[in-house]
Structures are given as structure tokens and as C-alpha cells.
Amino acid sequence: MPPLARRNLFHDKVRLTVTLTGIVFSVVLIVVQLGLFLGFTTATSNLIDHSNADLWITSKNVPYVEQGVPFSERKLNQVRAVTGVGDAQKLISRWTQWKRHDGGQDSVQIVGINVDDFMERPWNLIEGNVADLKSPDAVILDELYKQKLGVSRVGEVFEIGGHRARVVGFTRGIRSFTTSPYVFTTFKNAQNFASIPEDQTMFILVKLAPGANLEQVRHDLLDHVKDVEVRTSSEFSRMTTFYWMFTTGAGVAVLIAAVLGLVVGFVVVAQTIYATTVDHIREFGTLKAMGAPNSYVYKVIMNQAAISAVIGYVLGMIVSIFVVHGSQKGGAAILMPPSMAAGMFFLTLLMCVGAALVSINKVTRIDPAMVFKG
16 A cells, blocks of 8 residues: 555545545534444334234235235134145234323324234343233233333223223333334234224234145135235235335435435545645656556555545444444444445545545546646
């Protein structure tokens, strides 16, 4: 690495600080926006991705999990009779009203499950256990929504849809994409809370028998069970995510903000590297007058950009880690998986090298004779 690159870069501490500030700002902004996008994406399909089901059976034309339409629960027996079905369970997921002690009401999403089955159980429990849901009117919710719903401890009693509900446990990190928290309870309680007739369900979850072919079972289910849709968990998850992130425009807005962060970082870095190059234009002219090839001069500029990228990336990731950690206690989680952190390094390097290309264009037009002019 040419020593000249380091000398040029660290000679003006103020300009270096401005350059690094631009890179750090860009890195943090992109991490926050992309992390929010990943967090929102995860929240939209939480119920589906944690269901342990292979197939979801819904009414016709249900576009996403929050739009389930009740249908006869007698179809459950028809589903269980299909060859290749190892397990099938009813599920309710529907919005209703939670009444706080102060008389105020909030929307919640009731999730009614078979407590004795492994499919669609609340996860990340930090207080209580799933078996506690067998007690009368029991519900489990996430600790994130305690304040919103006016809950302070296990054992408190509230009203859901006009029916008594008692909190028996808390989970951690089960966020909903909407402002309506998930509230887990038994299937029977969910029918009461959400005013669903006793002979109806909203979904049937299917787990395949060992060795069963998914597409064959799916085809047989469509043949034997009328007026339903049969989708794989991954397919239904993608449909739900696509609706909330793109049909509503929420995901597009977050992605646009991430792109703006990249543009801001590029402009700031390009301007500072260009200014540094102009300040040392005579030095570059001297190098060319002494016979230094353009490739050497280009290497100096590129190395300045690379050094800036590495330092800015490290500082930006340190700040980002604190931001990501702080978001875990809020309603909107910012996620930063290892693959994203690694990708951010290459994106930062690409941004800085791309910005350096603006400076290189200036150097290519240097006349070596300028060194001998006054």
C-alpha cells in the first residue's frame, strides 16, 4: 500500500473526520433501514413461520393470514382422512378488542390453538408455560405489549370481546406487524373471544406423515376437501409478507430510505475524497512529471478510499450494534444477521471506491508541466 495514500488521508484531520462521519452515517442509516425491513418481514409471517406446519388450509381466496375467513370445522375430519396427513389441527387467528382496567380498548389478534399439539404454540416463553392455557379463560401475550394492554403481572384479569380473560404467561420477542398484539389461548376460548360459531374454524394446519410427498398430499387434499385453498407454509408466508411489505407500501418506504442513505454516503465521501485530491493536485502532478504511471496515482486514490471504508465501516458497525440492541425492547425490531453485517462491509467498500472514481477523472487530466509553473 503506497505510504502516500495514508499521508494524504491523515494530513487533514478535519477533512478525514468529515469523510468518516459521512461513511458512518450512511452505514448506520442503511443498517437501520434494512434491519427494519428484515424485522418487519419477520413480524408479518411470525405465526406461519413458527407453526411447524407443512400445509395451511384456508377458505377460498384468502390473501394473507390476518384475512382468514371462517369455514366448517367438519372439514378437519376430511383432512385427517387423506393419505399422507400425519397430523391436522384447527387454528383461529382473528382481530378482536381487549378492554383495559382503565376502560380503554385496544385491538388484539387472538390466536386459538390446540394446547396439546405441537403446532402453533407460543414460543420464547419467559413466564408461565403452554399447559397453563388449559386453565379457564387463560391467555398468553408478549411482554412488549404489557404497557399497551395495561398488564403488569401474571394473574390479572381483563376482558376480550366481552369475555373474561386471565393472563397466565408472557413471551419475549413475538411481535406483530400491525399494532395488534398476538394473544394466545385455547381454540375454544378463541371462538368466544372472537365471536366465531362453535362449528367453525379459520385455518387447518397439516403436518405430513413421514415419507409423504408434499405436492401429492396437497393435490389429494384439494380433491377431497371442497371450497378451500391448500398452501405450503413457505408459500403462505411469502403471500402474507408480500401483502404487508409491498401492497401496503410499508416495505417500499423502508427500502427507499436505505437507498437514500447510500446516496448520501456516496455524495459525502465523493466530495471529501475529491477535495483531498484537488488539495494534493500538485503532488500528483509531480509524480507524473517524475514518470509515475497513471496506475500508481490511481492506486493511491483507491487506497485512500479503501482506508476510509474500513475505518468508517468499523465505526459504523459499532454504532449500529448499539442501535440494534436498543431496538429489541421496542415495538419495531431492527435485525442484523451475520450475512447482512458482512454484506455491509462490501457495500461500504463499493461506495467508497465508487466515490474515488470521481477523483480519478480529475487526475487523468493533470498536465505534468503545471509543476514548473508559478
